[in-house]
Amino acid sequence: MKQRQLGKNGPMVSALGLGCMGMSEFYTQGMDEKESLATLDRAIELGVTLFDTADVYGPHTNEELLGRALQGRRNQVFLATKFGIVRDSANPLARGSNGHPDYIRKSVEGSLKRLNTDVIDLYYQHRADPSVPVEDSVGAMADLVREGKIRYLGLSEVSAATLERAHKVHPISALQTEYSLWSREVEESVLPACARLGIAFVPYSPLGRGFLTGAIRTPDDFADNDFRKGNPRFQGxxxxxxxxxxxxxxEIAREKGVKPSQLALAWVLAQGENVVPIPGTKRRTYLEENIAALDVILNEAELAAIDAAFPQNAAVGERYAHDVMQLINS
Structure with a gap:
């Protein structure tokens, strides 16, 4: 397994991580816990070390799944989870954020228990809380590092300016944001900021929520409770x-003799040595296909052709529904 460093002074992790969200929620068609557990097993066998979850997935059930799956082999993986997205039980689609220090402390204790671990390797603030200065949230996270409850700090979906403010309080090892051929906004300021500060960039949904695989041909391919049904990019x-x-x-993938998913992942990987994508899957077949993308090398002509076919801002529609977009790039 190829390795990449998670931040200037951080650990080496597998160059491709595993996003575990879809094993418990959101992409609901074909959910199968037995296959999810087998996929986690296979990922470890193939050398994947970076596993990504969050307390909001389920909520809570995804962390519990990993806690069971990693029992007895916790030291084989680099475990990342997140806090900070607040859900409304009365409205499953609504989202809020909480970055208060007391909430952070309560959240980490819950995650530690569900993950069945004494320490979290990488702890992300999932979304910035506009009512709490990022310095206060990161300061509380830094306290958890000193207490030995977490090892490294991460942020998710924040602006370059917020990232720089946070990094002055305590080193930020990783910034996680959606990034793929159809979500390239981070190229303007966030990616350069990560490179300048020595911070790893961890793209989630590097396959465009499955769209870049070429397998989704109609909105009818989604189950009724699949969240993509309400995503603006998948409508009309x-x-x-x-x-x-x-x-x-x-077509470009066909000419190169690889799968579209592998081409899309290879493109993301080619954007910098500090880029560590975490494609999500709940099936062993797709996991193996994704890992094979590490062997796909794109030359300058191929990168130019891909860029011409799918330039920045080419995708139509917002990444999320309007209210969720308010928590993005904050």
């Missing part, structure tokens, strides 16, 4: 226009 004319873009990637 947006879907048709985005599908046209994906078809160009499918």
């Amino acid at each position: 004319e947006n879907f048709a226009k985005n599908l046209h873009l994906v078809d160009k990637i499918v």
Whole structure:
């Protein structure tokens, strides 16, 4: 397994991590806990060390799943989880954020218990809380490092300016944000900030929530409770226009003799040595296909062709529904 460093002074981890969210929620079609556990087993066998979850996935059930799966082999993985997204039981689609120090302390204790571990390797603030200065939230996280409850700090979906403020309080090892061929906003300021500060960039949804695989051809491919049904990019004319873009990637992949998913992952990996994608999957077959992308090398001409086929801001529609977008790039 190829390795990449998680931040300037951070540990080496597998160059491709595993996003575990879909094993418990959101991408609900074909959910199978037995297969999810087998996928986690296979990931460890293949040398994947970076496993990514969050307390909000389920909520809580995804952390519990990993806690069971990693029992007896916790030292074989680098475990990342997150706090800070608050859900409304009365409205499952609503989202809020909480970055208060007392909430952070309560959250980490819950995650430690569910994950069945004494320490969390990488603890992210999942979304910034506009009512709490980031310095206060990161200061509380730094206290947890000193207490030995977490090892490294991360942030998710924050602006370059917020990242710089946080990094002055305590070194930030990783910034996690959506990044793929159809979500390239971070190229303007966030990616340069990570490179300048020596922070690893961890792209989630590097396959565009499955769209860049070329397997999704119609909104009817989603189960009724799949959250993508309500995602603006997967609706109406947006879907048709985005599908046209994906078809160009499918053609380039065919010419190179690789799968579209592998081409899309290889493109993300080529954006910098500090980039560590975490494609999510709950099936061994797709896991193995994704890992094979590490052997796909794109030359300058191929990178230029991909960029021309799917330039920045080409995707149509917002990444999330309007209220959730308010928590992005904060």
